Amino acid sequence: MLPDFDGLKRAFIQKINADMQKHVRNEPILSQIKHYRHYEGNQMNSRSMDGNVHDSNYRELSSKFEIRNDEVISGGYLTYIEKVMNTATDIQGQEVGVVFKTIGDVTEKTGNVVDGRNEPFGPEMILAAIDKVLIDFDENGNPKMPSFVFHPSMRERVMASKAKLESDPEFIRRHAEIIEKKRKEWHDRESNRKLVD
């Protein structure tokens, strides 16, 4: 063999793998989701706080890239980083897809779906969605509102609905009512966290 910097290259691969994972998790939605590393096993089972059980298997997310010898020789490690990061972006997209598919599967199974009844999107649907989810509160009593994810094509309608929710007294009132209801539910949940005989 020719002289090589094997130790250095191994350290480089470790660094790039760590950078790649950081890059994948830097996506706005994925960055809000806690990641755990599983060290063994071949399936997952999770039970949510509202008692729903979800079984799932691991799914491989992968992406390929090709790099020619002449690209490696001329570009060196920078070419490799560029290719790996493009792959990371691809995996990022796949992971977001998996997250939405999983949410879709679970909500369909649990019935936790807001039926738009063929009505155009509006503030009513946002309120209905808030009403459907669990909301926690911080130590000052402020709600920890969930994130809403919309397709970019809905941007204008979403912004208009948001503006209406924040300005229309009727929607403000109904929103406050839902939050109060959620606060009560949260209190009930929290007060259940105790040891009894």
Added chain:
Amino acid sequence: MIERAIENWLTKTNERNFHIPFCQVLLNSGHKIIYISPHRQMEQGKDVFTIAPDGEYCAYQLKTGDIDTAVWRKINGEINELIQLPFQHPEVDKQKQHKSFLVTNGVVKDEVRLQIRDINEDNRTKNRNYSHLSFKDRDELLGDFIDAQKKFLPVEIPDIKLYLELFLSNGRDLFPREKYFDFLTNTLFTAENAKQKANFKNAIGSSVIVTAYLLNNFQTAQNYTAIIEAWTLLYASLIQYAKKNNADKPVWADSARLILSEIAFNFEQLTKELDERKNLLEGVISGDGGIVYNARTTILLGNLAAFENYKLTSDTAYKPSTKLIDLIAKYKSNLWFWGESAFPLFFNLIKFLESAGDHAAAQALLEEMSLDILIGNDREKEEGAYAGVYNTPEELLGRYLLGKKELDYRQFAGSSHILYVLVLMLAKRNKKGFIAKYWKDISWFNLLEFVPADATDFFAYHTGKGSNNSSFPNQTQSWTALVAEANDVSDISPLYTEFRAFIYLYINVCPHRVGKSLIKCLDS
């Protein structure tokens, strides 16, 4: 534990890798080695030919693994050559019969032992004038190797740790030069072992054997440059030990020759590998290419050039390799001066190109390197100065690939270990215009040089005794005086002259040993 490590190495290695330690064991028992097959292709069935202390001729054929009937049938022709053909060599009397030995790191099976006995008996009763065949297999070899080592095995915990670290090194990586040097000086080449002549000689013999198995992982990976570095360091350490203790040449010269033969063999293997390659990529692709590729190219070509310079110096009839000339032309654009520790590699390339008659290419490399230092290490430089002779390419590559920031590059601005050496090389080549143009810049440089307190420590990888000198060039410099200084060889150490050929190889492994007087010797 270490005996187990030796056993583990012996049973797994191939005949090529136990070749040298086996020869050393023969030297230890008083044999004079007449011949070692240089390409490991047997001559007349003989890998090694010796004269035993009792004057008997001994011929050896080395094999790997168990020898059962099936293997025996395969090697039968070679065995016949071993026992039937006389050895042709000026030092050998053809009329005198030799003894033959089949040597393997496996086991000679019972059925083969019986056949060997029958063959010897048959040859004797039928008065065939064939040599008697004996065999030496794993257990006997292991005993020989352990006996040769026993006294010199590390006993202190830090030395055992060092030994095991070396033995378990990543064979695909660069050779751990400093660790290996420390191991040699802590365990073998000690002041205690130098007190008695027998111990001194055995320590030297032991160093050859131990190096062979410490290199196991590098041999498995066929990491030729790492192996060459190891043997080069051993040769240097051996010279240092011998010279420091005023040892007579016969005490160490045979072992030194063995080491040089191993260096030559690995260079041949490296050259063969290069013949089969379309490019110089190596190992995992991640992180390769670019500056890593360029560093590899520089190390490779600089080492091949050093071996050419070694051969050109040792043998005046030797002609420069056209293959290397072509390789340099092909990969010239990938040569990379990463810092001052690359200087010896470039120096060797320059000397080789000059020997091959390509003075223009040599001059271009010399001037480019000089400008790199003049511009790159300008005293005002805040970032990106060329690192010094002590900084390895791996250290510098780590800065790029891993973002390491440990090395403060500002320390190198305005100073250089090699600038004045370059100036003297330029003066010797009558490049007055170049020097005149840049003398103002040159005069600002702090010139560094390490001078070991004991001259023999030139061959030590590092030493605790010596002076780190620094000085500035004359602000006004006479060209005549500069040329005179470049051509003055009166200050050259006799050690440099005695080992001049080898030093071309050595400076690639110990770039921090480069200095004015040394380069004047090699450049003369």
